[in-house]
Amino acid sequence: MSSISKVTYKDAETMFHTCDMGNKGYLDREDYKTAVISLFGLMPTDSEIEEVFVVENEQKGEDGIFLKKEKFISVMIWRSGSALNCYNYERLIFDCLDPLQDGFVKFDDFEKTVQRYFPKTDRRFIQDVFNKIDTDCDANCHEDLRFNATMD
Numbered sequence: 001m002s003s004i005s006k007v008t009y010k011d012a013e014t015m016f017h018t019c020d021m022g023n024k025g026y027l028d029r030e031d032y033k034t035a036v037i038s039l040f041g042l043m044p045t046d047s048e049i050e051e052v053f054v055v056e057n058e059q060k061g062e063d064g065i066f067l068k069k070e071k072f073i074s075v076m077i078w079r080s081g082s083a084l085n086c087y088n089y090e091r092l093i094f095d096c097l098d099p100l101q102d103g104f105v106k107f108d109d110f111e112k113t114v115q116r117y118f119p120k121t122d123r124r125f126i127q128d129v130f131n132k133i134d135t136d137c138d139a140n141c142h143e144d145l146r147f148n149a150t151m152d
Contacts, residue, residue: 006080007039007076007077007079007080008077009073009077011039011076012039012072012073012076012077013069013073015035015038015039015076016035016069016072016073018035018038019031019032019034019035019038024066025068025069026066026067026068026069027066027067027072028066029049029053029065032044032049032052032053032067032072033049035072035076036048036076036079039076039080040079040080045103052067052075053065053066053067094141096113097109097110097113097141103142104140104141104142105140105141106139106140107127107130107134107139110126110130110141111123111126111130114126114129
């Protein structure tokens with residue numbers, strides 16, 4: 001299923017049962033990653049996983065934090081909705097800028113991509129834009145540091 005497809009209740013429920021290794025009745029972090037990759041074709045970032053498992057979730061057990069079926073279904077339906085299509089689009093932009101798919105973009109990669117599509121763009125302007133998306137000033141733009149939030 002592509003990242004722009006709408007996930008139905010039935011799709012999410014089927015994926016929950018498919019990824020619930022050992023029929024535990026919940027998904028742990030690894031099960032969740034597998035489900036998201038299967039549904040959307042994209043590996044969730046560490047910050048996305050953290051948001052779903054810690055911020056959005058109150059379920060805790062002996063095995064740590066987990067997602068029950070109904071919570072998983074609501075997260076998957078919400079993730080596929082129009083609110084996240086914008087996020088998915090921005091993530092696809094990041095993936096295009098990250099030729100090695102290693103989770104970060106160096107200035108040289110960023111500059112080459114911008115120059116390829118906008119050859120007359122001034123280098124100083126490209127540097128300024130890169131500095132804005134390099135939120136931790138380490139000369140790399142990291143996907144986990146919410147690249148999409150800086151694209152506004």
